[in-house]
Amino acid sequence: MRFPRTMISAGAAIVSLALVLAGCGSSGGDDNDSSGDTGTGTLKLWHYESANGAMGKAWDKAIEVFKTEHPGVTVQFERKAFEQIQQNASMILASDQAPDLMEYNKGNATAGLLSSKGLLTDLSDEVAKRGWDKVLSPSLQTTARYDDKGVMGSGNWFGVPNYGEYVMVYYNKALFKQYGVAVPKTLDEMTAAMDTFVAKKVTPLGMAGAEYPAGQLYYQLALSKADRSFVDNYQLYKGSVDFKADPLKYGADTFRDWVQKGYISKQSASLKAEDMGTAFIAGKTPMIVSGSWWYGRFATEIKKFDWGTFLFPGNKLNAGSSGNLWVVPEQSKNKKLAYDFIDITMRPEIQTIMANNGGVPVKADLAKVTDPKNKELIANFDAITKADGLAFYPDWPVPGYYDVLVAGGQSLINGSKNPDQVLADLGKAYDQGVKEIKNG
Incomplete structure (x- = not known):
């Protein structure tokens, strides 16, 4: 758990959901579905990292790279409050207002629960195709895979972390x-x-x-x-x-x-x-x-x-654990674009931006990490993962x-x-x- 959650009433949840949905429009029908060309369309992307945080800075750069490599695609990025997504995820993802890609909390009670409801796309084939499983250590993969009950640690891939x-x-x-x-x-x-x-x-x-x-x-x-x-x-x-x-x-x-x-x-x-x-x-x-x-x-x-x-x-x-997950809602209209964006965030140059801003990357070029504090942060995490110490x-x-x-x-x-x-x-x-x- 990286962020606070608060209890809200059912009425407040409905109001919050209305605000979330009001803040975003349709991704443009099926301009670019999961089997179509990735040269045009819209990628609707949600995450809740602060603009001055390590992940926020790295992912801002990833958006720039994505736009360069997909000149015909519009990126519709919205920075959401963690509470908006956490409290209303099931309702949002079951609707036609779901984004194409979003950051979501990992674990049985969150990503596992959504996967068991059929609300998240099974990414297993894409993970193997793009080699993401080769980048992530077994301990980091634990929170990305869920069985049919939504219990982490085995089964199919329903999310991809790119930091620890x-x-x-x-x-x-x-x-x-x-x-x-x-x-x-x-x-x-x-x-x-x-x-x-x-x-x-x-x-x-x-x-x-x-x-x-x-x-x-x-x-x-x-x-x-x-x-x-x-x-x-x-x-x-x-x-x-x-x-x-x-x-x-x-x-x-x-x-x-x-x-x-x-x-x-x-x-x-x-x-x-x-x-x-x-x-x-x-x-x-x-x-x-x-x-x-x-x-x-x-x-x-x-x-x-x-x-x-x-x-x-x-x-x-x-x-x-691993960091929060990139998840692709089952309702996503632009799945290939979502996969392309995830792939960009796994690149060493994006990971190194994260490392140099106080993040814990999974694939940074450590020779380019300049701050001794940042090196210590990453070294401590590496020591924990090598000792199977993530709990x-x-x-x-x-x-x-x-x-x-x-x-x-x-x-x-x-x-x-x-x-x-x-x-x-x-x-x-x-x-x-x-x-x-x-x-x-």
């Missing part, structure tokens, strides 16, 4: 130096570092309980006591998951303990990820635990202090789980529920979701 992402610790080097704190290499050293900040009346860890960061920290803590079999059981349903026992119990218990010790502010229960990120940018926070998607923005916007990153201390498993995200297993996870994180921060109660809620929603998926 992972959760890490961002830290303010100036504050670490000011308070005499060294970069921790173990979880014990990290808690000792946070004790030092607390003793100086500084809250060491930025947090956002109203969106994904709380759930990701809970998961990172659980992963510190987990192995690959746990991840396979939790994410791929290869075995049972006990929410009353470690590693999940350790994750929830430790998260609450960190709140009680002052490592995390109780006021952060109502904060969103943007609040957490801007506080770090402003130099107010020693550390945040979050994903590589912040990297390019921090590199652009942080001017007054030096900052760095390190992997969550001691973990062999980390939340992370995906905590909200992925079943549809609707994100909202349950956010509610649980808020409860741990504000103390409205204890860890056992939160785990009971998470376990109930998980078990029900898995049962529904398996029963089809």
